[in-house]
Amino acid sequence: xxxxxxKDKIAVAGVGSTAYGRDLARTELSLGLEAAVKAIADAGIxxxxxxxxxxxxxxxxxxxxxxxxxxxxxxxxxxxxxxKNGWLGSAFVYAxxxxxxxxxxTVLVVQSNLRGTGMSRAAARDPFRLRAAQYGDVGGxxxxxxxxxxxxxxxxxxxxxxxxxxxDYGTGQDCFGLxxxxxxxxxARNPAAxxxxxITLDGYYESRMIWDPMRIADMDVPVDCAEAFIITTxxxxxxxxxxxxxxxAMSLGGARVGEFYENTLGWTENAFWVALxxxxxRSDITVADMDLFYPYDGYTLDxxxxxxxxxxxxxxxxxxxxxxxxxxxxxxxxxxxxxEVNTNGxxxxxxxxxxxxxxxEAVRQLRGTxxxxxxxxxxxxxxxxxxxxxxxxxxxxxxx
Amino acid sequence: MSEPSDDEVFAHFxxxxxxxxxxxxYRGLMAGRLLINRCDACGTWIYPHRPLCPQCLSWNVTxxxxxxxxxxxxxxxxxxxxxxxxxxxEPMQAAAIELAEQPGLRYLSRVVNCxxxxxxxxxxVALTWIEENGRLWPAFQPEGDAHx
Numbered sequence: 001x002x003x004x005x006x007k008d009k010i011a012v013a014g015v016g017s018t019a020y021g022r023d024l025a026r027t028e029l030s031l032g033l034e035a036a037v038k039a040i041a042d043a044g045i046x047x048x049x050x051x052x053x054x055x056x057x058x059x060x061x062x063x064x065x066x067x068x069x070x071x072x073x074x075x076x077x078x079x080x081x082x083x084k085n086g087w088l089g090s091a092f093v094y095a096x097x098x099x100x101x102x103x104x105x106t107v108l109v110v111q112s113n114l115r116g117t118g119m120s121r122a123a124a125r126d127p128f129r130l131r132a133a134q135y136g137d138v139g140g141x142x143x144x145x146x147x148x149x150x151x152x153x154x155x156x157x158x159x160x161x162x163x164x165x166x167x168d169y170g171t172g173q174d175c176f177g178l179x180x181x182x183x184x185x186x187x188a189r190n191p192a193a194x195x196x197x198x199i200t201l202d203g204y205y206e207s208r209m210i211w212d213p214m215r216i217a218d219m220d221v222p223v224d225c226a227e228a229f230i231i232t233t234x235x236x237x238x239x240x241x242x243x244x245x246x247x248x249a250m251s252l253g254g255a256r257v258g259e260f261y262e263n264t265l266g267w268t269e270n271a272f273w274v275a276l277x278x279x280x281x282r283s284d285i286t287v288a289d290m291d292l293f294y295p296y297d298g299y300t301l302d303x304x305x306x307x308x309x310x311x312x313x314x315x316x317x318x319x320x321x322x323x324x325x326x327x328x329x330x331x332x333x334x335x336x337x338x339x340e341v342n343t344n345g346x347x348x349x350x351x352x353x354x355x356x357x358x359x360x361e362a363v364r365q366l367r368g369t370x371x372x373x374x375x376x377x378x379x380x381x382x383x384x385x386x387x388x389x390x391x392x393x394x395x396x397x398x399x400x
Numbered sequence: 401m402s403e404p405s406d407d408e409v410f411a412h413f414x415x416x417x418x419x420x421x422x423x424x425x426y427r428g429l430m431a432g433r434l435l436i437n438r439c440d441a442c443g444t445w446i447y448p449h450r451p452l453c454p455q456c457l458s459w460n461v462t463x464x465x466x467x468x469x470x471x472x473x474x475x476x477x478x479x480x481x482x483x484x485x486x487x488x489x490e491p492m493q494a495a496a497i498e499l500a501e502q503p504g505l506r507y508l509s510r511v512v513n514c515x516x517x518x519x520x521x522x523x524x525v526a527l528t529w530i531e532e533n534g535r536l537w538p539a540f541q542p543e544g545d546a547h548x
Binding site: 157160167 | 406407413414416418419448451452473475476478491496508510537
C-alpha cells in the first residue's frame with residue numbers, strides 16, 4: 001500500500017457558488033470573487049485568516065482571470081505563504097497538500113469558468129469573449145495599446161524600484177554593482193557559465209544603460225538551458241546512490257500587489273519579505289548558520305531584496321554590509337566572513353535559468369561534489385528565488 | 401456627445417483587453433476623462449479595475465473621475481525598445497504616478513513637458529493628454545505647467 005500520511009487530517013470548511021448562466025456578462029475574476037466571498041462567509045472566518053490561495057489557471061502563473069494574483073489583490077488578503085493556480089481536478093488536491101505540508105493553514109480555492117469562444121457559436125459572436133480569447137495569456141495586451149498596462153507584468157518597474165530604493169535609503173548603486181562583481185567572479189570559475197570574464201566595479205558602472213538606472217550588468221543573461229531534480233522521501237533516499245540533501249524548511253509568498261507593478265507595496269512588504277518571514281517561522285536553522293546563500297539575480301535588485309529580506313542586514317544597508325563582507329583575495333562576497341553567495345555565478349554569469357541553477361548548485365555544493373569550486377564543509381544553504389510580485393520561494397537545504 | 405457604445409469602445413481600443421470590469425474606464429478615456437473605480441460604501445479607490453472593494457467587500461463600485469493631481473512615486477528612462485525593428489528616438493519617461501486621491505493608488509503613465517534631469521521622486525504632477533496615432537492617452541506633466 002502507498003504512503004498516505006494525510007489520511008483524515010485535512011477538512012473542507014466552506015463552500016460558495018455563483019449563479020450558472022449562458023451569459024452572465026461578467027469576468028472570470030468577478031465570478032470567482034463572488035464565489036470566494038460566499039465561501040469565506042460560509043466558513044465563518046475572516047478573509048485575513050486565509051494564508052493560501054489556489055486560483056484558476058492552466059499555468060502556475062496565469063495573470064488576469066481568476067488567478068491567485070488577482071484574487072489576493074481583489075479580496076484584500078494581506079499575506080499568503082502558499083499560492084498556486086490549478087484547473088480541472090488539480091486545484092483541490094494542490095490545496096490539500098499545501099495545508100498538509102504546513103506551508104499554510106487555510107486555503108481559498110477558486111475555480112471560475114467562462115463559456116469560451118471555441119465552445120459555443122453564440123459565444124464566438126460576443127465581443128467581450130472574443131477579446132478575452134485574443135489576449136488570453138499573461139496580462140494579454142501588456143505593452144501594446146494602453147501604456148498604463150505596460151507594467152501589469154514587466155521588468156521595467158524594477159528599474160524604477162531600484163531608483164526609489166536608492167532615494168529612500170540614501171544609498172548609491174554599489175550594492176548592485178558588488179552583487180554583479182561577485183556573480184561574475186564566480187562565473188569566471190564555472191566552466192558551464194556563458195559569461196566567463198570577471199568584471200570590476202568600474203566595469204559595472206561602464207556597462208550599457210537599459211532602463212536608467214538599470215544597466216545590462218544588472219540583468220541576467222538570457223540563454224537556452226534546462227535543469228531537473230528528483231525529489232523523494234528522506235527514507236527512500238537513504239537507499240539511493242547519491243548523498244542526500246534534505247529540505248529543512250520552505251515557504252512561498254503572496255502579497256496584495258501581484259500585478260500592475262506601479263502599485264508595488266513598500267520595499268519590506270512585498271512577496272519576498274512574506275516568503276522569507278514564512279521560512280524563518282518554520283526553520284530551526286537561522287540566517288547566521290548559512291554556509292551558502294543563493295539569492296535570485298534575475299536583476300541585481302532581486303538579489304539585494306532577498307539578502308535584506310533574509311535578514312543578513314537591515315533594509316537599505318546592503319552596500320555597507322557587502323563592503324564589510326568582501327573577500328579581496330577572490331573578489332567575492334563572504335557574508336559575515338562566512339556565507340558564500342551564488343557560487344556558480346547565478347543568472348548574471350552562468351545564464352538565466354529562472355533560478356533553477358541556484359537550486360542545482362546548492363544541491364551539488366551540499367553533496368560536496370563541486371571539485372575546485374567546492375566550498376569546504378558546506379552543510380547549509382538558503383535559497384530565495386522569485387519576484388517582488390509572484391512566485392517567490394524561500395528554502396533551506398541541509399547536507400548530511 | 402453621447403457615450404460611445406460597447407462596439408465603439410472595442411473598435412477604438414482594438415489592441416486592449418477590454419472586459420466587463422474595465423470597459424467604463426476605456427469609455428472614459430475616449431471622452432478625455434480618467435476614471436478609477438471607487439467604493440460607494442466606504443470611499444476606497446480601487447485599482448486595477450475590479451468590481452469588488454478590497455477594503456469592505458462591497459460590490460457597489462462606481463467609476464469616478466479623479467482630480468488628475470498626483471506625485472511621481474517612481475520612474476525609469478526606457479532606453480531600449482522591446483521591438484528591435486522600432487528603436488526609440490529618445491528615452492521613454494515611464495513613471496508610477498501616485499494619485500492624490502489615496503496613498504498607494506498609482507497609475508502608470510508617461511511624463512511629458514519635462515526634461516529628464518528635472519524628474520524627481522515625489523514631485524507634484526498633473527494630468528494632461530497626449531495624442532498617439534489618432535488616440536488620446538493620459539500623461540502627466542509638472543504641476544503648474546501650461547497645457548501641453
